[in-house]
Amino acid sequence: MKSRELMTLRDFYWFGEMGMGNDPICQLQQLPISRADVGEYIQWLRRRRRRIIVRDVSMLPTLMPGDTVLVAMGAPVKVGDIAIAVHPAKPDTLIIKRVQETFFDGGVYLISDNAKEPSARDSRHFGVFAREQIVGHVTSRLASAPVSNRV
Amino acid sequence: MLNNAIALLNAWLPPAEAHAHCDGPCGVYDPSAARITAEAVLSMTKKILALEEPADAAGKLAYANTLSRYIAVKEEQAQKTKDDLLILWTDYFKPVHLDSYPDLHDTFWKAAKLCSACKVEVSQQHAEELMAAVEKIHTIFWATKGRDVAWYTAS
Numbered sequence: 178m179k180s181r182e183l184m185t186l187r188d189f190y191w192f193g194e195m196g197m198g199n200d201p202i203c204q205l206q207q208l209p210i211s212r213a214d215v216g217e218y219i220q221w222l223r224r225r226r227r228r229i230i231v232r233d234v235s236m237l238p239t240l241m242p243g244d245t246v247l248v249a250m251g252a253p254v255k256v257g258d259i260a261i262a263v264h265p266a267k268p269d270t271l272i273i274k275r276v277q278e279t280f281f282d283g284g285v286y287l288i289s290d291n292a293k294e295p296s297a298r299d300s301r302h303f304g305v306f307a308r309e310q311i312v313g314h315v316t317s318r319l320a321s322a323p324v325s326n327r328v
Numbered sequence: 329m330l331n332n333a334i335a336l337l338n339a340w341l342p343p344a345e346a347h348a349h350c351d352g353p354c355g356v357y358d359p360s361a362a363r364i365t366a367e368a369v370l371s372m373t374k375k376i377l378a379l380e381e382p383a384d385a386a387g388k389l390a391y392a393n394t395l396s397r398y399i400a401v402k403e404e405q406a407q408k409t410k411d412d413l414l415i416l417w418t419d420y421f422k423p424v425h426l427d428s429y430p431d432l433h434d435t436f437w438k439a440a441k442l443c444s445a446c447k448v449e450v451s452q453q454h455a456e457e458l459m460a461a462v463e464k465i466h467t468i469f470w471a472t473k474g475r476d477v478a479w480y481t482a483s
Contacts, residue, residue: 228343236348245334245343261346273346289348295422295472298349320334 207239207275207290208257210246213317217247220316225249228319229261229271235289235297236273243322250313255279259315260287265303271312274299283308357420359466362412365405366462367481369446370455372402377452403447409458410443416469429468439465 213221220226226247231240239259240246246259254260254276262285264270274287277300284305289297300306376398381391417436426432439461445454463479470477 228338229346230338230343231348232345233348240348242348245338246346248346264347264349270349271344271346272349274348291348293424295420295425320331320338323331323335 209239210259210315210318213247213319217317217319220249221247221319226316227313229273229315231273231322235291235294235299236275237291237294239275239290240273240318241322244318245320246315247317247319248313249316252313253283254285254311254314260285260306260311261313261315262287262306263310263312265306265310272298273315276314280305283311285311357416357469359412359416359462359469362409362416362462363459363466364482365409365412366455366458367483368405369402369409369443370452370459371483372398372405373446373450373452373455376402376450402450406443406447409446409462410440413439413443413462413465416465420469421472425468425472428472432468435461435464435468 217226221228227250229246229248231244231246232242234242236259248261256276256279258276260274260276262272262274264272272287275290276285277288278286280286284307286300286305287303288301289299291297292299292301376395379391379395379398382388413436417433417440421432421436429435439458442454442458442461445451446458459481466477466479
């Protein structure tokens with residue numbers, strides 16, 4: 178084992194801070210998204226939050242397809258946040274992913290909570306996202322998917 | 329209650345969508361396609377081996393016709409099996425699966441080689457080995473999906 182001093186930033190997140198073993202896919206705590214409280218509704222009414230609906234399954238178990246979340250647009254993201262980003266190959270598509278690592282230049286490494294799903298696509302395939310590609314982060318869950326939508 | 333109100337709002341004023349993005353276009357993989365074609369290879373091989381050449385001229389013509397058709401179908405189905413296996417190998421399986429199945433590459437490589445052997449030869453042994461290889465891939469595939477799907481054959 179390397180000493181803490183010799184660890185890179187990435188090693189620190191992988192083995193040090195998160196302490197979740199050596200599995201490169203499960204280093205991040207997949208913190209759940211809390212329900213919108215009164216403050217969130219007020220922020221929404223003040224147009225400081227955008228309502229966004231989740232599609233697809235790569236953020237299970239945190240977010241179900243059909244969940245509606247509130248998003249702070251343009252705010253900086255930090256490790257552990259769930260970010261909304263522009264798809265690198267499809268500029269009119271938004272994607273939703275967990276921030277695994279941030280870089281000094283604002284670049285962000287995004288990973289799926291459901292990273293073991295082989296079809297999940299994130300920074301493992303797209304590489305680091307530039308700051309300009311990050312449009313915001315999830316601040317609360319406005320509504321859960323209707324039961325019929327759940328998988 | 330709030331859930332319903334938001335659902336109504338979403339229906340009335342649809343929000344932007346964010347994709348918890350997955351591979352496109354369909355992401356539907358199933359080793360049963362390879363199983364069906366591999367079964368056809370085995371079936372055609374058995375039929376070719378069982379075919380007997382008659383003595384009379386009309387019989388010979390019918391024999392040649394039937395044999396040609398069996399061979400054509402066998403080769404076509406062997407190629408399809410190979411195509412389906414290669415799609416599973418290169419598109420579905422990911423490096424992470426190698427941790428659990430270190431012999432994954434070897435399994436697919438040998439299965440693809442068996443497809444070629446079945447195409448070139450008339451070998452019941454190789455056709456049966458191909459079925460066994462597809463069954464092994466079936467088992468690995470569904471294990472990676474966390475599902476218990478029993479192996480079965482149509483014939």
